[in-house]
Amino acid sequence: MKLCLCLLSLLLLVTFTVASSANVSYDGRSLIIDAQRKLLISASIHYPRSVPAMWPGLVQTAKEGGVDVIETYVFWNGHELSPGNYYFGGRFDLVKFAQTVQQAGMYLILRIGPFVAAEWNFGGVPVWLHYVPGTVFRTYNQPFMYHMQKFTTYIVNLMKQEKLFASQGGPIILAQIENEYGYYENFYKEDGKKYALWAAKMAVSQNTGVPWIMCQQWDAPDPVIDTCNSFYCDQFTPTSPNRPKIWTENWPGWFKTFGGRDPHRPAEDVAFSVARFFQKGGSVHNYYMYHGGTNFGRTAGGPFITTSYDYDAPVDEYGLPRLPKWGHLKELHRAIKLCEHVLLNGKSVNISLGPSVEADVYTDSSGACAAFISNVDDKNDKTVEFRNASFHLPAWSVSILPDCKNVVFNTAKVTSQTSVVAMVPESLQQSDKVVNSFKWDIVKEKPGIWGKADFVKNGFVDLINTTKDTTDYLWHTTSIFVSENEEFLKKGNKPVLLIESTGHALHAFVNQEYEGTGSGNGTHAPFTFKNPISLRAGKNEIALLCLTVGLQTAGPFYDFVGAGLTSVKIKGLNNGTIDLSSYAWTYKIGVQGEYLRLYQGNGLNNVNWTSTSEPPKMQPLTWYKAIVDAPPGDEPVGLDMLHMGKGLAWLNGEEIGRYWPRKSEFKSEDCVKECDYRGKFNPDKCDTGCGEPTQRWYHVPRSWFKPSGNILVLFEEKGGDPEKIKFVRRKVSGACALVAEDYPSVALVSQGEDKIQSNKNIPFARLACPGNTRISAVKFASFGSPSGTCGSYLKGDCHDPNSSTIVEKACLNKNDCVIKLTEENFKSNLCPGLSRKLAVEAVCS
Known part of the structure; x- marks a missing residue:
């Protein structure tokens, strides 16, 4: 029976023929590169969301964080500016970015799309394509498919020309066609299914020599691999048992919108999700985003996506590691990699250890053993017996045992420093x-028409169809005559300007004077503007500067979502309300300085x-x-x-x-002061910034x-x-650490090694200042029962008075230091029966 299964596995192994270099294939367990199974940690870094001068540093920071692969979309509308007019300069130098990854000795996943969503303007599809007659995006539509295939082929040929596919000795090991189409396929009925199948076949016909993937595509045909995008993908199963379990998007944070809140995902929960994925047979995992970066210019979509695309990612918008998230995940990656061989080549057994607690144990014929023990209870810690030993698991956590004996990492126990x-x-x-x-x-x-008007029309036009996204701005002007007999002129009252719009925003001017601004938001683009205005007897000029704040990025038939005015009225005149909607309006696209x-x-x-x-x-x-x-x-x-x-x-x-700098429209009770990492995450769970500038x-x-x-x-x-x-x-101005005696210490035990030493677990705190700075002062140090968080630590009832002296001796005037929680450093008879902790805050200068 075993022999039959082995033969069957060989028959099912999908191999992509290679020209001269790496052979990339796959089976139901993993990707196989040059006959070696690979467990891969990948990081999304979008080349146009940073600049070429940042790319080497970003890639290196990812590599130092335990990442093997860089992943990026290809941004069609940044490259094909008009039909057949291509641009690959500056931030859009895709070849240079791929070569930067290659020079770092890392792999690349190229998500060509070319629809990408990504909170990017118009989902990455060029706006000009919407105005090619008869075009409907993302369905079995000949104009769309023609241009999509043309661009995909152009990118593939560019990569081949530069020998960037793994099959040519390059870094690209996977390519993606389309993006999350499974959500929307049914809206397009039979044409949706035909389009998905066509896209897959078109991609495979490009002969890249590497596998193709489709994310969230439940009907992806062989040999294309369907993959998962979510906050959690441990329960995901590919649609074919012959495909590996790949997670293309694990969201370690979330995006922001102007007027919205600031989402944060705790490092403990991100680590939990990753550990669970590998516990349950995952083999390729990608963080979306690992570095979010910046939506420079008018590239932000949404609408209302902020210029910052920080994403609460492990590397922040400015390129600095976000600690503790980056550090905690680095230790997680190290722990997982210690298990790599047996995870990919061994057999697994699932063992229930009680309610909400289970172990997945991987063993092979050499006697190697690795275990992942998880507690998915979101409230209660658990203590369990496993292989004649007792293990304590905090709620919502996974412990990793690369030798089935020693816990080298627990997702809920953050040993990495926090940067100030x-x-x-x-x-x-x-x-x-x-x-x-x-x-x-x-x-x-001046408000209103500049130069020669573009056109005059009775009534309103669609904002996007008029500007074709060449600008955010469209002027609308008209005039009304006010009789000197109007009551409001005598009484000093003000009439009210009432405007209805489907989005996104407007600035209102009357007789050259600014009267106010109206706008929608990231969850509801339409809005109503209602403002008292100053009118005078005689002719009055009404000038409305209507504007977009990024175009729609996704959704069924999203290419037909419009924006602009639907109604303009003035209320409070002798005749009641005047409706200006059908008046003759004069239009001008853009502002003059632009x-x-x-x-x-x-x-x-x-x-x-x-x-x-x-x-x-x-x-x-x-x-x-x-x-x-x-x-x-x-x-x-x-x-x-x-x-x-x-x-x-x-x-x-x-x-x-x-x-x-629009203030968040949310009240303080819609945000949290402290975030409980336990339990399933959603983008509104751990928000900050309510009432503050977005x-x-x-x-x-x-x-x-x-x-x-x-x-x-x-x-x-x-x-x-x-x-x-x-x-x-x-600037990083300081560092904090909070470590307890029961925290595992994989960082010290296995530094520079790929094996576990069987010495006693010695927890430690590590502090490091950036670059050429030093630890110049210790603001707080307490071993015992300190409480609070970085910046607001407090001593507890239990405190070793020598704490500051010990920490200062180890750390002052050094770039980095390690403080071990040993009897040599701290009092061993302190607070008997308590799990003791060390909290430190230091200044970098």
């Missing part, structure tokens, strides 16, 4: 040192700027320009826009993106700066205070 990160403000420094006071150059636009390209190159000279040391405040439709020095140091840089309204920003012609700081990559003479340009839509704009440096 500060946004250090730096006033803008004028590059011209001859000038005594800081000067801004100003250009003010058309003149005031933000870059020769466009800067297309107008006469007014120089002033007292720039106007709270003035709408204003362009600001300043020539500034780069902030000192080498830390990542942001732009503090807390005191501005809404608009766009550029540095040296590079698009920083949309800024909008995004205050905007990433400006260091590589965009020159030492001096940097041209900062802003277009302010509704009014702000430019004198309060500052640069900030994102």
